[in-house]
Amino acid sequence: KEQSERKRGPAIPAGVEKTTFLKALDELSGQLGKENVEINDQPLKDGWYMEHPNTHDAMHVLDEEELVASAVVYPGSTEEVQKIVLWANKYKIPIFPISIGRNLGYGGAAPRVRGSVVIDLGRRMNKILDINPVDHTCLVEPGVTFYALYEEIQRRGYKHLWIDCPDLGGGSVLGNTLDRGIGYTVYGDHWACHSGLEVVLPTGELIRTGMGAMANSSSWQIFPYGYGPMADGLFSQSNYGIVTKLGMTLMRNPGGxxxxxxxxxxxxxxxxxxxxxxxxxxxxxxxxxxxxxxxxxxxxxxxxxxxxxxxxxxxxxxxxxxxxxxxxxxxxxxxxxxxxxxxxxxxxxxxxxxxxxxxxxxxxxxxxxxxxxxxxxxxxxxxxxxxxxxxxxxxxxxxxxxxxxxxxxxxxxxxxxxxxxxxxxxxxxxxxxxxxxxxxxxxxxxxxxxxxxxxxxxxxxxxxxxxxxxxxxxxxxxxxxxxxxxxxxxxxVLMDQIAKTYNFNDHALMKFNERIKDTLDPNGILAPGKSGVWPARYRGRGWEM
Ligand code: ADP
Incomplete structure (x- = not known):
């Protein structure tokens, strides 16, 4: 389905002047290249699964112009993701990361806050960084789909390696795992099968979790825990960081x-x-x-x-x-x-x-x-x-x-x-x-x-x-x-309602989540409202639904 015209015009982030926003986008174009910054002012196209939009939710349950991006940007590296995050902090512009954006039924590519700048990581950061046929592991960037990983393993002739995929194979391995999606082999619990993340924090610092915190680690993809508090959970179904690399374990072909x-x-x-x-x-x-x-x-x-x-x-x-x-x-x-x-x-x-x-x-x-x-x-x-x-x-x-x-x-x-x-x-x-x-x-x-x-x-x-x-x-x-x-x-659309049902001890877990949010993301720029976690700048100001 294709819109004939945009009824509400481009969605500028709330609280930012249109001229300031356009100027800020120009500045970002200077850093990423003009071709990697697109304002979203054209009629919306829902496309279909293979040609899904990255501007809104193709399966929109609200009016299609409600949860739309103001612009979509395409980083080509972790360093560019860091630049985008610093830029968002400077102008207090909400950003919303997607890997592929085929998260159909859960919001697709749409941001939770209307007018957020969607960071489409999958378009250019789509490399399979490693497939290790000895350890049975891989390391992928956000744009690697289940199809791409499967095909590359076949191409390399690794008959002993299996991947695990969800019902639909066009999504991102990294995006699906972060959202705690499931698949149907013995390795169906994707989150349980991951090992190691690389994350850009909302203030622009870069960290690696698990064994990856050791700069010359030999074991990043084979021991998920590392040493000390295990931070990985903070980056799943969350708005505490942008994940730029994911380690995943692979199943051994069971022989029948x-x-x-x-x-x-x-x-x-x-x-x-x-x-x-x-x-x-x-x-x-x-x-x-x-x-x-x-x-x-x-x-x-x-x-x-x-x-x-x-x-x-x-x-x-x-x-x-x-x-x-x-x-x-x-x-x-x-x-x-x-x-x-x-x-x-x-x-x-x-x-x-x-x-x-x-x-x-x-x-x-x-x-x-x-x-x-x-x-x-x-x-x-x-x-x-x-x-x-x-x-x-x-x-x-x-x-x-x-x-x-x-x-x-x-x-x-x-x-x-x-x-x-x-x-x-x-x-x-x-x-x-x-x-x-x-x-x-x-x-x-x-x-x-x-x-x-x-x-x-x-x-x-x-x-x-x-x-x-x-x-x-x-x-x-x-x-x-x-x-x-x-x-x-x-x-x-249902995140706030569901977050409220997790209400033990007067919503103590949400208060804890909010404290972490405000510490890691003081300007509240990263995916505000995702999973019902609102940063201080938005909290209690009518954003919940
Ligand atoms: P799919 O892989 O199914 O196409 P998406 O790319 O839409 O899924 O991602 C699924 C969910 O995970 C979305 O809610 C998105 O915000 C979140 N997400 C995706 N990629 C990242 C990332 N690199 N860092 C942080 N959150 C992400």
Missing amino acids: HESYLYTFPNEEDLAPLVDIIRPLRIGNILENVAQLRHVVQAIAYSGKPRSSYFQGEGQMTDEQVREIARKELKYGDFTWLYYGMSYGPKEIRQYKLDIIHKEFLKIPGARRIDPATLPKTDYFWSRDRIATGIPDLEELQWVNWYPNGGHIAFSPVSPVRGPDATELWRMARSRAAEFGHDIFPAFCVGLREMHLIVECVFNRDDPDSRKMALACMRAMIDEAASKGYGEYRTHL
Whole structure:
């Protein structure tokens, strides 16, 4: 979708005169080169996943001109990032770093504060600095995507190295890891698998974490802790620094793998199934992030809109959805789908697969689908690729469920227990029904916890549809919080609300975060409001939403 004209004109940062801002941009052009400083005054283009914008959120749940950049700048080195930070301090201009900016569903490339200068690190800082085939590690700049890392490993012929990628492979390894994204091999917890950061602080100093704090370290990518307080956590989901290098561990090719898919017939199978999954997952018989998906999402993978199946109003019932699934998919009658992968040579896999089969079949009507019966276009094969660390793009098909689809997610964390799964499922389902909407829920079991990811698709062109999606998300967040469930990650627009739910001892953690923010970023220039952390200059002045 492409705007015909900008309704509100360029977004100048609040509190800065337009002429001062333009003069400051000229000064920055002098330092970075004119071609690396772009004012954002043209009509906004949403593009699509591969040609995503770096000026705003292509999946905007607010009016598209609300969270927009005033300008986008392209540093080519860590030194240039430092120059930008010093420049922002001089003029008190808010800056917002992105790596690739494909953080769809969480805000894309949009800054939290309208008129911030977006620092697009990925455009020019996109080098794979090291792939170490002996230690099984790599060191990457912000612009390295999962695709790029995968392809370079293939190009070098390192058959023994695997990467781990999320559902969509076009994002930045560094950006996804900082936002605590997950993938689907044994190395799915990206943050847990990183080792070492290089960070430009909001005042322009440069630090390296872990063993990298030793100038001639031999072990930066293999021992994440280093010595003394571990600072890394401060730079994840935060606004305390701009990360310019990330060390990542790589998985060893396990010497064989086999995907499996089980279906379960009834909605009520959820609770006993989750109780079966828990010990298998903690015991590493289920080896990767376990995904339990609902039938409605399975249909939507086809990429066909809801209107091609159903013309009625309101949320579709399980019965309606199952009937479509019976006709459209080759999986028989089902409500839940479990996609998993077993790793290792045949005899090792077989040992685990036999246990899984015996346990899953305790659910009456459970079936294992024979992959040989599935065409190569079946979504099963997309999950198969992803669980072996091969990047893929199929996942987004379901945004076509509603016309002109954007999406936003509600992602609460809970214990891996039947009653918790049922409670969250019931809550998400009934809240969405109140708003007359279908949702796409998937349970992802990390190890001892699971997140229920509830994707809500809305029509970006329809203000009522956007309002509905946001109100629906807000209602779910509040209800979940009242029962002790908090989100693991969220969209820019929901950050303040979620930060407030982390309220132990009169919001003591937020007070601590604010103290760190004010110490590290006295002028409050770096990503103000990210994760609900506002610097002193903005705090309590109406910026929260
Ligand atoms: P993706 O890799 O999926 O394209 P983004 O580049 O949009 O994701 O980054 C995801 C999130 O991480 C955003 O909230 C962004 O602000 C933050 N982020 C990305 N890169 C950096 C960085 N180099 N330093 C600090 N924060 C970053």
